[in-house]
Amino acid sequence: MLESLTNNKEFAQLMQKHTQEVIIHFFKEEQNFGILCKIEDVEFSPALPQDIISEFRPLTLFFLAGYTFETAHIKDDYLTFEAGFGAENFGSIVSVPLYSIMQIIVDETPVMINLSNQKIEQKPKKVVDKKGVEDSMATFLSNPENSRFVKK
Template sequence: MISNIIEQDSYKELINSQIRDIIEYLLENNEEFAITANIDAMEFTPELPKNIKSQLSKFSLYILANYTYTTIEINNRNIMSFEAGFGSENFGSKVQLPLHSIFQIIIDDAILYLNPLATVDKFNSNPKEKSLNVFKNNPKNKNLIK
């Protein structure tokens, strides 16, 4: 069964390595590209306003071109970051996402790479956000949150 493979940590590391190699290749060759990525694994700094974040789908498209392209970085923990503007007011935020949460790498409307691991919830949930939601959903904590 495919889930026996894609839910293994060793497979996740293989995917991280493949995506890193592809993105580094594209950057070395000055090739702008787009990605679709699982928003559940992303962090935005500063946090996006609710009216903007609510407009994003679970697998949102990010076009990495122009200024945004120049801000792309991948750290040694396999986290990619870039700066982007969101919404009609072009709200600026730094986006951070694990490489394995990238579902597609796209060049000129053609899919260069497709990653099924981006759909595996166990690797793409934000544990801090889950913890906060559990806290918020407890009726005993309503008084603590304003």
């Protein structure tokens, strides 16, 4: 019975929505918190060096406080924040899909637990095709009538 619930897509969507609402509430209240999440789903930009990545466990705790908390926001079903890692404080932007957050923790106490086992398809991140933009601009500028729209 429990397995059919935790593997249910609608339940997963409900848990993701609840996770988002709890985090937004903490942002409004300026409440620092930790997230326990599945590291396999987390994205780092720039990518972390292998010696740092190898130290992470399958479930990893990130604590959002100070600068990390100030940079945190939710966009497109991802919790994103800036953090420093390792002895060198290697800076990276961390993107955690909301479905991957298993617990939200305040003062060492879990205040939200996500029991869902479902991965929810994320909206694809928009990728700008620079070549396409350049080609479009070249086509636009090839028409002498359009030169009046270009700032000099």
